Amino acid sequence: GAGVSQSPSNKVTEKGKDVELRCDPISGHTALYWYRQRLGQGLEFLIYFQGNSAPDKSGLPSDRFSAERTGESVSTLTIQRTQQEDSAVYLCASSLGPGEKLFFGSGTQLSVL
Amino acid sequence: AQSVTQPDIHITVSEGASLELRCNYSYGATPYLFWYVQSPGQGLQLLLKYFSGDTLVQGIKGFEAEFKRSQSSFNLRKPSVHWSDAAEYFCALLGTGGGNKLTFGTGTQLKVEL
Numbered sequence: 001g002a003g004v005s006q007s008p009s010n011k012v013t014e015k016g017k018d019v020e021l022r023c024d025p026i027s028g029h030t031a032l033y034w035y036r037q038r039l040g041q042g043l044e045f046l047i048y049f050q051g052n053s054a055p056d057k058s059g060l061p062s063d064r065f066s067a068e069r070t071g072e073s074v075s076t077l078t079i080q081r082t083q084q085e086d087s088a089v090y091l092c093a094s095s096l097g098p099g100e101k102l103f104f105g106s107g108t109q110l111s112v113l
Numbered sequence: 114a115q116s117v118t119q120p121d122i123h124i125t126v127s128e129g130a131s132l133e134l135r136c137n138y139s140y141g142a143t144p145y146l147f148w149y150v151q152s153p154g155q156g157l158q159l160l161l162k163y164f165s166g167d168t169l170v171q172g173i174k175g176f177e178a179e180f181k182r183s184q185s186s187f188n189l190r191k192p193s194v195h196w197s198d199a200a201e202y203f204c205a206l207l208g209t210g211g212g213n214k215l216t217f218g219t220g221t222q223l224k225v226e227l
Contacts, residue, residue, distance in 0.1 A: 102220065
């Protein structure tokens with residue numbers, strides 16, 4: 001596609017439910033990043049994929065968070081048993097490779113009630 | 114609609130020279146504003162942020178930014194650039210109304226000549 005696409009753009013869920021966030025990177029981009037930004041805070045790195053492997057999972061805040069990537073294509077970020085503190089904007093970015101220019105999606109606004 | 118514009122795609126400066134990276138925004142009220150840096154192979158790092166109060170904001174690594182409401186700008190500055198500052202810099206806007214939408218500029222690639 002022309003840019004990084006994320007869906008849904010907004011998600012409201014109840015505490016304790018599972019949610020799945022999707023990211024479609026730019027075609028040909030091997031590197032894919034997930035970030036989140038909670039209200040009033042800076043961007044928080046979650047996970048990085050190179051192809052379909054994730055050499056850096058250090059940013060995942062708990063074992064309720066997991067992410068997968070199919071080949072060099074779509075990635076899903078899953079949050080199980082959501083908590084109110086998970087409410088944030090979840091941002092995906094992709095690049096041709098590590099250190100190359102990043103292109104960002106418009107984010108998924110997650111609200112956990 | 115909110116938007117962020119970084120008019121300079123690439124900037125090259127000599128080590129020790131001063132630096133200013135431009136950021137202009139469009140938003141109906143006073144937004145929250147951020148500058149991030151992405152070094153090769155690393156995640157984004159927050160340099161500084163503006164929420165309210167003093168319009169001159171100090172950040173890490175010797176960076177500062179000034180919020181100018183009249184110009185809808187939030188330019189990043191550093192008096193003396195170091196070779197390790199070579200990276201890509203992103204300006205970002207967080208809407209303060211409902212929705213909490215985070216919008217990034219397209220980034221400015223900084224090259225530092227020794």
